[in-house]
Amino acid sequence: MDQDLLAFIQRVERADTIDALFDRVKEVRALFQVNHAIYHSIQWHGETFALATYSAEWHEYYGGNQMYLIDPVVINAFKKFNPYNWKSLDWDTRKGRKLLQDAIEMGVGNQGLSFPIRGPNGELALFSISHSADDDTWQKFIETHSADLMLIGHYFHEAARRLVLSRDLGDPVALSPREVETLTLLGLGLSRANIAQNLQISEHTLRGYIESSRIKLCANNTTHAVTSAMARGLISI
Numbered sequence: 001m002d003q004d005l006l007a008f009i010q011r012v013e014r015a016d017t018i019d020a021l022f023d024r025v026k027e028v029r030a031l032f033q034v035n036h037a038i039y040h041s042i043q044w045h046g047e048t049f050a051l052a053t054y055s056a057e058w059h060e061y062y063g064g065n066q067m068y069l070i071d072p073v074v075i076n077a078f079k080k081f082n083p084y085n086w087k088s089l090d091w092d093t094r095k096g097r098k099l100l101q102d103a104i105e106m107g108v109g110n111q112g113l114s115f116p117i118r119g120p121n122g123e124l125a126l127f128s129i130s131h132s133a134d135d136d137t138w139q140k141f142i143e144t145h146s147a148d149l150m151l152i153g154h155y156f157h158e159a160a161r162r163l164v165l166s167r168d169l170g171d172p173v174a175l176s177p178r179e180v181e182t183l184t185l186l187g188l189g190l191s192r193a194n195i196a197q198n199l200q201i202s203e204h205t206l207r208g209y210i211e212s213s214r215i216k217l218c219a220n221n222t223t224h225a226v227t228s229a230m231a232r233g234l235i236s237i
Helices: 003-014 018-032 056-064 072-077 094-105 135-165 177-187 192-199 203-216 222-231
Strands: 036-043 050-052 111-118 124-131
Touching: 003 018, 003 135, 018 036, 018 050, 018 135, 018 203, 036 072, 036 135, 056 203, 056 222, 072 111, 072 124, 111 135, 124 135, 177 192, 177 203, 177 222, 192 203, 203 222
Parallel strands: none
Antiparallel strands: 036 050, 036 124, 111 124
8 A cells, every 4th residue: 555545544543533534534635636525424324424625605505505405426326336437427407517517616626536435224425526627637537546535435434433423412512702603693694794894804714713613513514503503502593
């Protein structure tokens, strides 16, 4: 096994918090020189969990519009056992074509590769990478790196199970004062620009607070983070 890959896998195994595991997901981008990486539980005993390097804009668009209900990448995770190139999927519906075009425009990329990961009791997760490349370059990338990425996906899954599935979902989540303020103002319906102005911070800094809150709460998107924080009594609207 390549020494860089071995060292990376060891760092995944040593991840002892959700934030640390998310750092490893981010590291995939540099290790394989791709736009984005995501580890996403799809069917996990009623719980959904996602770590993704996509932009806040894409998170809001995808989650807010429930695109996972029509996304061929997610739909095919239930049907396939082997890795699949996104170009092999059916994007031929009007909604599918729009989703693909929006993904390209928002920086996800025009290429992608997904690895379904199955476990006991119907457990299903998906590890994916996305990038911007022509078809020939992408095919060569798949041929070179698919086996290593599949291995990494399984290590992410084991780490996520250890950190998330085995914990008591009632365990407390600690949000910083700024994260509490941010989620509270979002829950009140303020725009990001207004929140940034209200808190006297930049919108870039605000995005950081939103993303860190989402990760701590294991939320798919901002709306999910707000409702989860309310349910846990961390904020009141």
